Amino acid sequence: MEIPVFVITPEDANGNVVLSYVRAREESDWLEAERLLASAEVLSSKIVGYNKGGLLVPLGSLRGFVPASQISLSRRAALGGDTPDQRWGKMVSELIKVRVIEVDRERRRLIMSERSAVQETRESLKERLLGELKEGDIRTGRVTSVAEFGAFVNIDGADGLVHLSEISWDRIQHPNEVLKVVRK
Secondary structure, three states, X not given: OOOOOEEEEOOOOOOOOEEEHHHHHHHHHHHHHHHHXXXXXXXXXXXXXXXXXXXXXXXOOEEEEEEHHHOOHHHHHOOOOOOHHHHHHHHOOXXXXXEEEEEEOOOOEEEEEHHHHHHHXXXXXXXXXXXXXXXXXXXXXXXEEEEOOEEEEEEOOEEEEXXXXXXXXXXXXXXHHOOOOXXX
16 A cells, blocks of 8 residues: 655654654645635635634645635525524534635645635636526526516526516516516
């Protein structure tokens, strides 16, 4: 069986090579963090803990930090409570998609962002959907907002406008006479 090892000392006082398996794994994890930062790849993991400022997410043997400002709006909307335990406690063991946004080995900082990862996911879903849509398709969507001129409808991550003239066969003054906004 082969394992990665980190050379701590090429030769100690007794002539032995001093090695560390734990440091080799950690070095490998830092290299992976730097690769993820450079590639902007999205990582799927589980929340393993929290502190007063945000969530802790593992990357191998390292613990990444997701600051409260980098947690997605939908997850933050579900927050409640005055203490970190009340705010973050229920999220432990939940799946989270994050992107590495900062790697600083010297300070042992690994900062991640759920907001950035969710934005990319939304953009990629939108691109895929726009590539699939054809004139004449019938799709189901969720009304996200209404305005005097029409309603905005979300179809699998892409927002579209249904003009007032396309909402009803009958004459209406405002889209909210026929449609209502649906919150997730």
